[in-house]
Amino acid sequence: MQMNRRRFILGTTVVGGGLLIGYASSGPSKHRQANSDAGDRPFLTTWLRISPDNTVTVLVPHSEMGQGILTSLPMMAADELDADWNLVRVEQAPATDLFANGVLIKGFAESMGVSIPGFLDGLASAATMKVAEIMNMQITGGSSSVRFTGEHGMRVAGAAAREMLLKAAAARLDVPESELSTQLSFVHHRASGRSLSYGELASDAARFEPSAKPTLKTPSQFTLMGKPIPRVDIPAKVDGSAQYGIDAHLPGMLYAAVKTSPVFGNRLQSVGNTEAVLQRRGIKRVVELDDAVAVVADNYWRAKQALALLDARFETTANDEVNSRSIYAQYETALQGEVEEDVVEGDAPAALASATDIIEATYRVPYLAHAAMEPMNCTVHFHDGRCDVWTGTQDNLGIRGRVAKVAGLDENAVTLHASYLGGGFGRRLPTGTNTIDQATQIASHFEVPVKTLWSREDDMQQDYYRPAVTSKFRAAFDKAGKLTAWENHYIGKNEPAEAAHTPYSIPNKHIAYAVSDTHVPFGAWRSVAHSQHTFFLESFVDELAHRSGQNPYQFRLGMLADKPRHAAVLRAAAEKAGWERNLPVGHAQGIALQESFGSIVAQVAEVSINPDGSVRVHRVTCAIDCGRAINPDTVASQAESGVIFGLTAAMHGEITIANGRVEQGNFPDYEMIRMRDTPAIDIVTVESGEALGGLGEPATPPVAAAVANAVYILTGQRVRELPLKNYRFTAAPVERAV
Amino acid sequence: MARFRVNGEEQELDIEPDMPLLWALRDELGLTGTKFGCGVAACGACTVQVNGNPVRSCVTPVSAVEGTNITTIEGLAAAAEQTLTPVQQAWIEHQVPQCGYCQSGMIMAVSALLANNPTPSDDEIDGAITNVCRCGTYPRIRQAIRSLGTTA
Numbered sequence: 005m006q007m008n009r010r011r012f013i014l015g016t017t018v019v020g021g022g023l024l025i026g027y028a029s030s031g032p033s034k035h036r037q038a039n040s041d042a043g044d045r046p047f048l049t050t051w052l053r054i055s056p057d058n059t060v061t062v063l064v065p066h067s068e069m070g071q072g073i074l075t076s077l078p079m080m081a082a083d084e085l086d087a088d089w090n091l092v093r094v095e096q097a098p099a100t101d102l103f104a105n106g107v108l109i110k111g112f113a114e115s116m117g118v119s120i121p122g123f124l125d126g127l128a129s130a131a132t133m134k135v136a137e138i139m140n141m142q143i144t145g146g147s148s149s150v151r152f153t154g155e156h157g158m159r160v161a162g163a164a165a166r167e168m169l170l171k172a173a174a175a176r177l178d179v180p181e182s183e184l185s186t187q188l189s190f191v192h193h194r195a196s197g198r199s200l201s202y203g204e205l206a207s208d209a210a211r212f213e214p215s216a217k218p219t220l221k222t223p224s225q226f227t228l229m230g231k232p233i234p235r236v237d238i239p240a241k242v243d244g245s246a247q248y249g250i251d252a253h254l255p256g257m258l259y260a261a262v263k264t265s266p267v268f269g270n271r272l273q274s275v276g277n278t279e280a281v282l283q284r285r286g287i288k289r290v291v292e293l294d295d296a297v298a299v300v301a302d303n304y305w306r307a308k309q310a311l312a313l314l315d316a317r318f319e320t321t322a323n324d325e326v327n328s329r330s331i332y333a334q335y336e337t338a339l340q341g342e343v344e345e346d347v348v349e350g351d352a353p354a355a356l357a358s359a360t361d362i363i364e365a366t367y368r369v370p371y372l373a374h375a376a377m378e379p380m381n382c383t384v385h386f387h388d389g390r391c392d393v394w395t396g397t398q399d400n401l402g403i404r405g406r407v408a409k410v411a412g413l414d415e416n417a418v419t420l421h422a423s424y425l426g427g428g429f430g431r432r433l434p435t436g437t438n439t440i441d442q443a444t445q446i447a448s449h450f451e452v453p454v455k456t457l458w459s460r461e462d463d464m465q466q467d468y469y470r471p472a473v474t475s476k477f478r479a480a481f482d483k484a485g486k487l488t489a490w491e492n493h494y495i496g497k498n499e500p501a502e503a504a505h506t507p508y509s510i511p512n513k514h515i516a517y518a519v520s521d522t523h524v525p526f527g528a529w530r531s532v533a534h535s536q537h538t539f540f541l542e543s544f545v546d547e548l549a550h551r552s553g554q555n556p557y558q559f560r561l562g563m564l565a566d567k568p569r570h571a572a573v574l575r576a577a578a579e580k581a582g583w584e585r586n587l588p589v590g591h592a593q594g595i596a597l598q599e600s601f602g603s604i605v606a607q608v609a610e611v612s613i614n615p616d617g618s619v620r621v622h623r624v625t626c627a628i629d630c631g632r633a634i635n636p637d638t639v640a641s642q643a644e645s646g647v648i649f650g651l652t653a654a655m656h657g658e659i660t661i662a663n664g665r666v667e668q669g670n671f672p673d674y675e676m677i678r679m680r681d682t683p684a685i686d687i688v689t690v691e692s693g694e695a696l697g698g699l700g701e702p703a704t705p706p707v708a709a710a711v712a713n714a715v716y717i718l719t720g721q722r723v724r725e726l727p728l729k730n731y732r733f734t735a736a737p738v739e740r741a742v
Numbered sequence: 743m744a745r746f747r748v749n750g751e752e753q754e755l756d757i758e759p760d761m762p763l764l765w766a767l768r769d770e771l772g773l774t775g776t777k778f779g780c781g782v783a784a785c786g787a788c789t790v791q792v793n794g795n796p797v798r799s800c801v802t803p804v805s806a807v808e809g810t811n812i813t814t815i816e817g818l819a820a821a822a823e824q825t826l827t828p829v830q831q832a833w834i835e836h837q838v839p840q841c842g843y844c845q846s847g848m849i850m851a852v853s854a855l856l857a858n859n860p861t862p863s864d865d866e867i868d869g870a871i872t873n874v875c876r877c878g879t880y881p882r883i884r885q886a887i888r889s890l891g892t893t894a
Contacts, residue, residue: 070840070877234837241842242830244775244815248843251774259769285758303757305765377779377787377843377876426777426843427876460780637837641882645840648878671784671874680868682880 023054023206025165025214051097052081052161054169058189058203060087063097066153067144067398068237069428070645071700072638075235079635080154083228084162084221086186087202094236099400099420144398145433145528147601147698150634155696163218165209172208173200223632223693232637237424249396249423250457252383257453258288260446261307264296264438264466265318267664268523271295276315284310291446298446304457323523323664328472331522331661332368335474335495338520343493347505350512355489359480363551367477367540367724371659372470372529373666375674378426379463380436382443385453390417392453395440396425402434410444429649430528436468461669468527469659471496475504475540485552487563488512494540495520500600503533506541507570507599508563524661530649531701534600539654539726542596542709547722550738556713557583557595569629570597573690574606577627580688581608588612590735591622594713596706603630603697604690607647607706609683611714617732621651621683621711629690630697639699640687646703647685652677654708658727675729744804748773749817759805763797764788766804767814775815775846779874786873789847790814796854815846818853829853832886840877848873852887861891 051063062078074094082092166186173191174181177198185192189202223230240246265272275297278290286302287310297316301307356362382395384407391411397403397420404420411418425432443456458466475494482488489512494504497517504515529535549559557578564571574597584593590612597606610623624647633639656675660667668674712723719733744755748771755770767773767790776799779787783798790799791813819827826834829852839845848871855862855870862870867887875883 070842072840234834237842238834238837238839241839241845242833242849243819243826244773244846246842247774248777250778253768253772253774303761303765303769305761305769306758375876377777377785377841377874379778424843425841427841429876457778460782460785641837641840641879644881645878648880649876652878670782671780672782676785676874676876677878677880678874679871679880679883682878682884685881 022056022203023052023165023168023210025052025054025161025168052085052165054165054202054206054209056203056206058201059091059093060085060189060202061093061095062158063095065097066149067396067400067422067425067428067432068096069144069396069398069425069432071149071642072235072237072635073144073149074237075233076150076635076638077154077158078236079228079233080150080158081162083226084159085166086188086227087162088188089228089233091189096422099404099422143402143433144428145430147603147700147702151602151696151698154634159220160218163220164214164216167215167218168209168212169202169205171212172205176200176205176208229634230632230636233635235638247423248378248426249383249394250378250381250426250455251423252394252421252453252455254383254385254453257383257455258300258302258450259304259307260291260298260300260443260454260456261304261311262296262298262442262446262456262458262462263311263314263316264442264462266465266666267318267321267323268466268525269295270318270321270323270664272297273317273319276317277313281310281313284313289449290314291449293442293445296442298442298456300446300450300454304455308459321664326523326664327662328370328660331472331524332474334522335368335472335518335520338495338518339474339476339493341518343516343518344497345514345516346497347513347515352489352491352512352514355512356478356480356491359489360483361481361551362478363480363547364478365476365544365547365722365724366474367543368474369472369536369539369726370657371472371524371661372535372653372657373464373467373659373668373674374427374429374431374527374529375464375671375676376425376427376429376431379460380431380439380458381455382440383453383455384443384447386411386447387451389413390419391444391447392419392421394421394423395443396423396432397434398425398428398430398432399434403437403440406434406437406440407444410441411448429530430532431467433528436527438466460671464659464669464674465666467666468525470529470535471498471524471526473536475537477540477544479544479548481552487548487552490514492540493517494537498526498533499528500533503537503600504541506545507567507597508545508560509566510563523664530646531600531704534598534701534705535650535653538596538598538600538705539708539712542598542706543712543723546594546709546713546716550716555584560595560597569692569694570599570604572692573597573604573627573629576688576690577606577608577625580627580686581610581623581625583608590718592714592717592737594710594715594717596709596713598702598705600702600705601698601700602695603628603699603702605643605702605706607703607710609707609710609714611711611718613715613718613733613735617734619655619711619715619728619731619733621655621681623684623686624651624707624710625686625688626703627688627690628703629692629694630699630702631694632691632696633689634696636689639689642699643687643703644685646701647707648677648682650704650707651683651711654711654726655681655728658730744808746804746807746810746812748812749814749820755804757804760803763790763799763802763804763807763812767799773814773816777843777846779844779847784874785844785847786851787844787847789850789873791850791854794854794857796851813850815850818849827853828890829856829886832890836882836886836889838879838882838886840879844873844875845879848875848883852883856887856890862887
């Protein structure tokens with residue numbers, strides 16, 4: 005272990021009685037108060053509060069964006085605690101230093117061998133934020149909440165609290181601890197028939213020193229984990245009462261509409277027609293920012309109408325000349341030049357030089373926007389030397405720090421009111437701060453709350469984009485038809501670092517990348533680099549299978565002898581899908597496999613070609629090994645969601661650049677999968693019992709390749725660029741060797 | 743003056759006739775259950791019912807709903823004199839929402855569909871429910887609708 009860490013538990017009595025347990029991963033080991041001392045800060049990741057009324061409150065330090073985290077994490081704590089789920093209450097942890105998510109940092113550090121998660125590289129290197137501030141965060145991303153915070157924080161806190169309650173009961177009843185058992189928020193002494201509720205014991209329990217390494221349950225002892233528990237956030241999401249950032253509605257509040265330079269980073273030059281705009285009903289002010297201009301009014305629509313009347317001029321820079329074609333040309337040039345080595349095994353250049361059969365292909369995918377359903381927004385209220393912030397974010401603490409920085413306030417003078425997120429997908433990570441910065445700057449002119457709201461067009465054209473990538477392959481077969489060499493040179497290495505590493509056993513590999521930056525802002529997009537590379541890798545492997553006359557499924561399986569989990573997942577998908585058996589005429593299946601964020605996913609897509617030449621996806625079978633399912637229904641819903649998210653990208657997703665700016669602006673030209681296009685989705689979970697894997701992202705990467713591989717069988721045309729909407733196929737079935 | 747009823751309550755608003763109903767509901771009346779998604783009637787997040795018909799409120803000027811009865815997600819159950827409507831209950835039963843942002847519009851659109859056609863075919867569902875859900879809850883929406891159809 006490289007890092008010098010201390011894990012500890014804080015236990016204390018709270019006002020009015022009860023027990024408060026906090027789990028932390030660094031800081032003062034002896035302090036039993038929940039306060040943060042400067043210089044040696046505890047990073048509490050878990051709070052449990054056991055109240056005299058026998059309720060247990062679990063404070064969750066992650067954001068709920070539909071992944072069910074407000075349910076899964078409390079389930080893990082409550083299970084170890086042997087709490088009655090009906091008596092469990094869930095609260096969002098406040099955005100204060102005390103809840104900075106050290107366990108998450110630790111989890112990333114351990115799994116990646118680095119001290120700062122790579123998807124925060126942009127943040128870490130940004131001059132506006134210090135590395136110290138990186139550690140002070142509550143990130144929800146990297147499919148990490150359950151496998152890090154849950155496994156290492158929630159379960160430990162629950163188990164430690166249970167041990168303290170047992171000690172308190174043993175003392176109260178004057179019996180040995182070994183004669184006691186716990187069930188449904190009570191401690192029982194079977195021999196005497198006496199029982200005490202956790203609530204009755206909580207204050208006594210607080211007097212015992214909590215164990216930092218309590219005994220955790222084995223899976224056979226679980227009472228909640230592994231069960232499909234209904235999500236606690238759903239009732240508020242069917243009656244309109246769920247509060248999203250955009251729903252902040254405060255007395256006297258004003259609304260800001262913003263026009264930002266369409267060419268990223270170009271500065272505002274001049275604003276005309278301001279006087280006329282200020283005459284309009286409800287208009288309060290025109291605010292000029294570095295690269296944007298805002299109109300503030302008493303109603304968003306009035307602000308937006310007036311904004312359109314302003315004559316905003318932005319500077320012109322070399323970036324105005326950039327377009328998608330020039331970016332791809334730049335990539336080609338970069339790949340002709342020096343490349344950085346990523347994976348080198350054996351001697352791929354030599355194997356290629358001596359090979360008799362070489363296959364080459366160039367793949368590429370475009371930029372993508374996140375298109376979260378809730379457009380970006382942030383409400384800021386400056387008052388009394390402080391400010392209050394309402395926004396949905398994947399990092400409450402980070403955004404609090406960001407607002408403080410922009411406002412020139414101490415972090416403790418900023419209160420962040422956490423809310424539900426109308427979609428995250430990476431869009432609401434702290435790297436996407438432009439809305440937050442604008443909202444803070446605009447509101448600083450007022451003493452009433454100001455809600456800065458981006459239109460869908462703003463959201464789509466001022467995103468932090470999944471980057472466009474070009475990826476070139478060469479592979480060689482020997483005379484016996486065995487794959488001997490794999491060469492893959494691609495643009496831009498992003499997180500996760502292993503995204504371009506094919507799992508298959510191939511003797512000689514040369515994987516390398518070229519850096520080729522553009523002015524288009526980079527953002528983490530659900531599954532990050534896996535979203536591009538799984539399409540490349542699994543499409544090219546499919547090409548190799550067909551070239552060598554082998555069945556694509558068997559070909560993959562044959563290269564997974566040393567990866568039994570991958571092989572089992574691939575088999576599970578193929579079996580559930582009835583691989584190439586009893587398919588309707590005109591239908592074909594494609595298969596793809598990838599491990600990401602600790603989970604292994606294989607998908608089989610059943611596809612046909614519509615009479616107009618477009619692609620129809622009938623069914624996607626998704627097998628997933630995430631170690632163990634904490635909430636099986638959430639596993640299924642996240643897998644369904646991941647498939648549809650990946651399918652939207654495969655079928656429709658394309659952000660193009662012209663004259664330095666994004667051409668698409670709204671759903672008509674950046675289309676989404678809708679009800680009519682949704683395939684049947686079958687989920688198969690493979691319970692390997694291995695370490696927990698993530699769920700928010702791993703189902704997204706494979707589907708594009710699975711669909712494209714089926715399209716090849718139907719048409720003989722290899723799809724090397726996405727999206728599929730740009731093709732009109734003619735059915736010309738491939739002669740199958742197997 | 744714009745005059746209409748919202749969830750059974752008379753409203754008289756001194757607003758421009760061309761203000762979209764969405765912003766009248768959200769910013770003027772504080773009814774934030776109806777969501778802004780695209781502003782061009784392309785996603786359905788802003789769907790409300792006007793005299794029982796599904797309407798995308800982001801492109802509907804208040805002048806077009808003068809004198810009508812408007813139901814939003816906040817008033818859906820009360821209008822049916824229930825705590826939750828069968829559609830809302832089915833949404834919980836089938837654990838439909840994820841981020842939940844589009845679900846107000848989904849539920850309003852589905853409720854209007856089922857009021858006219860209690861057992862829609864898959865094609866009828868596809869034709870009527872064109873709302874966008876970025877989380878991809880469509881399979882569960884379909885299951886929830888079907889469960890209502892079979893019990894109707």
